[in-house]
Amino acid sequence: MPAVRTRVPGRVPWVLVLPALAGLAFLVLPLAGLVIRAPWATLLTRLGEPQVWDALRLSLITATAATAVCLLFGVPLAWLLARITFPGRRLVRALVTVPLVLPPVVGGVALLLVLGRRGLLGRWLDAAFGVSLPFTTAGVVVAQAFVAMPFLVISVEGALRAADLRYEEAAATLGASRWTTFRRVTLPLVAPGLAAGAILCWARALGEFGATITFAGNFPGRTQTMPLAVYLALETDPQAAIVLSLVLLAVSVIVLASLRDRWVNTP
Amino acid sequence: MARPPSRRVRSLLGAALAVLTALAAVGCGSTESSSGDDRTLVVFAAASLTESFTALGKTFESSHPGVSVKFNFAGSSALAQQIVQGAPADVFASANPATMATVADAKLAAGQPRVFVKNRLEIAVPPDNPGNVRTLQDLANPALKVVLCAEQVPCGGAATRALAAAGVKVRPVSEEKDVKAALTKVQLGEADAALVYRTDVEAAAGKVRGIEFPEAAKAVNEYPIVTLAEAPQPDLAGGFVRLVLSERGRTALTRAGFESP
Amino acid sequence: MNLHAHLVVERAAFTLDVELAVAAGQVLALLGPNGAGKTTALRALAGLTPLTRGHITLDGQPLHPLPAERRPVGMVFQDYLLFPHLSALDNIAFGPRCRRTTRAEARRQAARWLQRVGLADQAATKPRALSGGQAQRVALARALAVTPRLLLLDEPLAALDAHTRPHIRAQLRRHLADYDGATVLVTHDPLDAMVLADHLVVVEAGHVVQHGAPSEVARHPRTDYVARLVGLNLYRGTAHRHTVSLEGADLSLDAAESLDGRVFVAFPPSAVALFRARPDGSPRNLWQTAIAGIERHGDRVRIHLDHPLPAAADITAAALAELDLTEGQRVWAAVKATETHAYPA
Numbered sequence: 001m002p003a004v005r006t007r008v009p010g011r012v013p014w015v016l017v018l019p020a021l022a023g024l025a026f027l028v029l030p031l032a033g034l035v036i037r038a039p040w041a042t043l044l045t046r047l048g049e050p051q052v053w054d055a056l057r058l059s060l061i062t063a064t065a066a067t068a069v070c071l072l073f074g075v076p077l078a079w080l081l082a083r084i085t086f087p088g089r090r091l092v093r094a095l096v097t098v099p100l101v102l103p104p105v106v107g108g109v110a111l112l113l114v115l116g117r118r119g120l121l122g123r124w125l126d127a128a129f130g131v132s133l134p135f136t137t138a139g140v141v142v143a144q145a146f147v148a149m150p151f152l153v154i155s156v157e158g159a160l161r162a163a164d165l166r167y168e169e170a171a172a173t174l175g176a177s178r179w180t181t182f183r184r185v186t187l188p189l190v191a192p193g194l195a196a197g198a199i200l201c202w203a204r205a206l207g208e209f210g211a212t213i214t215f216a217g218n219f220p221g222r223t224q225t226m227p228l229a230v231y232l233a234l235e236t237d238p239q240a241a242i243v244l245s246l247v248l249l250a251v252s253v254i255v256l257a258s259l260r261d262r263w264v265n266t267p
Numbered sequence: 268m269a270r271p272p273s274r275r276v277r278s279l280l281g282a283a284l285a286v287l288t289a290l291a292a293v294g295c296g297s298t299e300s301s302s303g304d305d306r307t308l309v310v311f312a313a314a315s316l317t318e319s320f321t322a323l324g325k326t327f328e329s330s331h332p333g334v335s336v337k338f339n340f341a342g343s344s345a346l347a348q349q350i351v352q353g354a355p356a357d358v359f360a361s362a363n364p365a366t367m368a369t370v371a372d373a374k375l376a377a378g379q380p381r382v383f384v385k386n387r388l389e390i391a392v393p394p395d396n397p398g399n400v401r402t403l404q405d406l407a408n409p410a411l412k413v414v415l416c417a418e419q420v421p422c423g424g425a426a427t428r429a430l431a432a433a434g435v436k437v438r439p440v441s442e443e444k445d446v447k448a449a450l451t452k453v454q455l456g457e458a459d460a461a462l463v464y465r466t467d468v469e470a471a472a473g474k475v476r477g478i479e480f481p482e483a484a485k486a487v488n489e490y491p492i493v494t495l496a497e498a499p500q501p502d503l504a505g506g507f508v509r510l511v512l513s514e515r516g517r518t519a520l521t522r523a524g525f526e527s528p
Numbered sequence: 529m530n531l532h533a534h535l536v537v538e539r540a541a542f543t544l545d546v547e548l549a550v551a552a553g554q555v556l557a558l559l560g561p562n563g564a565g566k567t568t569a570l571r572a573l574a575g576l577t578p579l580t581r582g583h584i585t586l587d588g589q590p591l592h593p594l595p596a597e598r599r600p601v602g603m604v605f606q607d608y609l610l611f612p613h614l615s616a617l618d619n620i621a622f623g624p625r626c627r628r629t630t631r632a633e634a635r636r637q638a639a640r641w642l643q644r645v646g647l648a649d650q651a652a653t654k655p656r657a658l659s660g661g662q663a664q665r666v667a668l669a670r671a672l673a674v675t676p677r678l679l680l681l682d683e684p685l686a687a688l689d690a691h692t693r694p695h696i697r698a699q700l701r702r703h704l705a706d707y708d709g710a711t712v713l714v715t716h717d718p719l720d721a722m723v724l725a726d727h728l729v730v731v732e733a734g735h736v737v738q739h740g741a742p743s744e745v746a747r748h749p750r751t752d753y754v755a756r757l758v759g760l761n762l763y764r765g766t767a768h769r770h771t772v773s774l775e776g777a778d779l780s781l782d783a784a785e786s787l788d789g790r791v792f793v794a795f796p797p798s799a800v801a802l803f804r805a806r807p808d809g810s811p812r813n814l815w816q817t818a819i820a821g822i823e824r825h826g827d828r829v830r831i832h833l834d835h836p837l838p839a840a841a842d843i844t845a846a847a848l849a850e851l852d853l854t855e856g857q858r859v860w861a862a863v864k865a866t867e868t869h870a871y872p873a
Contacts, residue, residue: 109451117412118456134457135412135440169576170609172596174623174674184622188613217441217452218417224442232444235344235419 066144082160108214139216159193313362398459469524557725602671623674800841
């Protein structure tokens with residue numbers, strides 16, 4: 001990059017730097033608190049408990065599955081919003097972002113009302129296929145996908161809007177159908193946005209609590225993800241909750257850092 | 268371009284700081300306004316006491332002009348954790364002695380906690396009782412979807428004791444985070460049965476059906492109440508505890524489905 | 529005729545309405561100022577912009593009902609639009625792959641094309657690492673690799689710097705000579721058009737204002753835009769034998785040709801001679817005027833003449849010094865009748 005970046009040396013604008021440092025401390029101190037107050041002496045024995053690994057394994061599996069579900073449905077949805085003009089598009093876009101502002105617990109109740117055993121669709125699913133989502137691992141995935149999908153859709157839609165449409169025209173003149181164009185030109189062009197969206201989506205799914213416990217309930221090994229385990233441990237054994245939180249924190253930091261290096265070229 | 272921040276930015280920042288300070292003052296003021304005429308009593312109470320304590324709070328306010336009663340209803344364990352972490356409260360009413368012990372062990376109880384009511388479990392089923400549940404033993408049927416409270420919360424502990432006393436093995440589909448969550452699953456028809464408090468069945472007012480079972484006697488929860496050692500309003504706190512223990516308080520609580528100790 | 533098209537595209541503030549005809553193996557250049565509708569015409573041929581009316585016929589088959597991806601057309605875009613995530617080879621193989629060729633065969637074809645455009649050693653290079661000239665050749669190879677029957681080039685040389693341009697232009701001319709289908713080329717550079725095209729169509733404000741062989745257009749411009757492009761002074765007038773009375777100027781010029789009626793009359797700036805005093809021997813086309821501006825073009829100097837006949841005159845730097853000309857100065861201008869050409873309007 002050219003030398004435009006360093007500006008004329010001058011007074012540091014404290015009016016910006018001080019709030020910035022305060023903001024940084026605000027975000028970092030609670031994490032530092034977790035690390036400082038962790039029961040390091042008993043950490044290893046606590047980590048050896050099978051519940052920890054059950055919850056962690058379940059969290060990783062469900063968050064990944066939820067991300068896959070979001071990619072499968074969210075990318076076409078983002079494409080629709082970015083590329084096809086249809087009446088009510090603004091309304092649809094607003095609806096897509098609703099789970100962002102909806103309290104997750106309410107999302108969970110809403111899922112129960114639709115996909116529950118007596119829900120609008122769930123009743124039919126149960127009668128026709130004997131499929132009932134609440135209290136199952138699949139239910140956890142559904143709850144996480146519901147809450148995390150907007151992150152993916154918004155991110156991919158933004159990338160699609162920013163992408164140069166003329167590449168798609170070039171593909172058309174070379175004989176590519178719309179599907180081929182989407183697969184071989186559009187998707188690679190928006191790959192950074194797609195990766196960022198998928199990472200955000202995965203992270204949101206990993207931390208999901210409210211919709212999960214409301215829709216899928218809480219049962220170790222089946223629907224008890226890390227955040228649920230943390231919450232319940234907090235009721236009686238805050239030390240255990242700290243250990244669980246540290247594990248979740250460590251795993252997410254490792255995964256996000258490695259993905260970021262690999263997929264998102266940040267300077 | 269390194270200009271000093273403009274007057275406009277500075278005044279904006281000043282305004283933001285003023286707002287923050289004011290917010291902080293309000294936040295503290297709600298519990299520390301002991302000076303002045305208007306006083307606030309803060310009661311931390313188990314979620315199952317929501318209906319009955321709200322009514323008693325109104326009674327207390329009408330007999331103590333200038334006093335307002337604020338409640339924090341939540342799971343007893345969560346409340347105990349908040350008190351131990353320094354939450355400013357005057358009275359703590361818990362759904363079981365074990366949770367109260369957490370507070371007492373931290374030397375935060377002023378005096379001996381007193382049991383003011385008892386609560387027992389019932390089986391809650393949807394009004395149409397699709398699982399055809401009649402006894403506690405029926406819950407062992409693997410085809411039934413049964414939800415219990417997680418063992419970490421009082422209703423879960425009580426359920427474990429009752430099931431153990433009856434020698435019944437239940438494999439729940441979920442261990443809910445509190446009794447209201449368990450009840451909701453039954454209300455929505457997602458679960459065929461749940462073990463909840465009698466008071467919760469009463470409060471659900473017809474949306475679920477309660478089934479009594481004899482083993483519930485083995486797992487009766489006692490509700491202790493205490494004035495807290497660091498209560499900002501110790502005299503009001505004492506007055507509220509007396510009201511709860513009085514004949515009048517007992518009547519209100521019995522009406523909600525509690526039993527006298 | 530291989531390609532015959534009548535393209536009508538109506539927009540809110542603009543209407544394109546042009547007719548084009550190109551034989552197989554021939555190159556037609558669409559020449560015109562920015563915003564004239566050249567690129568719109570090309571996009572309409574490719575199927576990227578829908579026709580409001582009209583038709584496109586290629587080898588006797590109607591083309592306009594087909595979507596872009598079903599037209600036997602290859603297009604080179606102005607900034608090439610090579611797919612940034614694909615190597616040079618895979619960019620070229622993209623088209624064949626879309627036409628149900630196996631991956632291996634598509635890559636073999638692409639490799640042959642890279643060879644033909646002299647870039648066999650750049651097969652694995654990503655577009656951002658190619659020079660402008662290399663990217664242009666890859667784009668050309670990519671368009672030709674689908675074996676189109678119509679090749680469309682949108683300003684194929686505009687993105688190149690002046691240094692590499694003549695070389696790439698010569699190469700492009702060779703590749704176009706090898707290509708046996710019809711080619712339509714869009715440019716605003718008359719030199720590109722003259723060198724590359726067999727037939728020139730000049731478009732202004734959405735309409736064809738002149739067409740013909742490049743040499744014909746260059747000699748006989750019919751609009752001020754074309755005259756400026758080919759560097760001629762152009763006027764309208766009425767001819768009676770060799771004498772042309774100019775429109776809007778109280779002046780007549782004697783021309784080499786003998787005509788009657790409305791005509792264009794043109795002469796190159798280099799044919800104009802300037803004098804401080806009225807020259808002796810009185811040449812036929814002589815008038816007094818003032819200098820409106822002076823511009824240097826290398827070793828030549830262009831003098832803009834004012835009323836009564838706005839014209840450009842090219843003189844040498846030495847002549848400028850000798851005549852000691854300044855802006856606003858009155859001079860005599862003369863043009864030989866043998867260099868003044870008249871043709872019917």
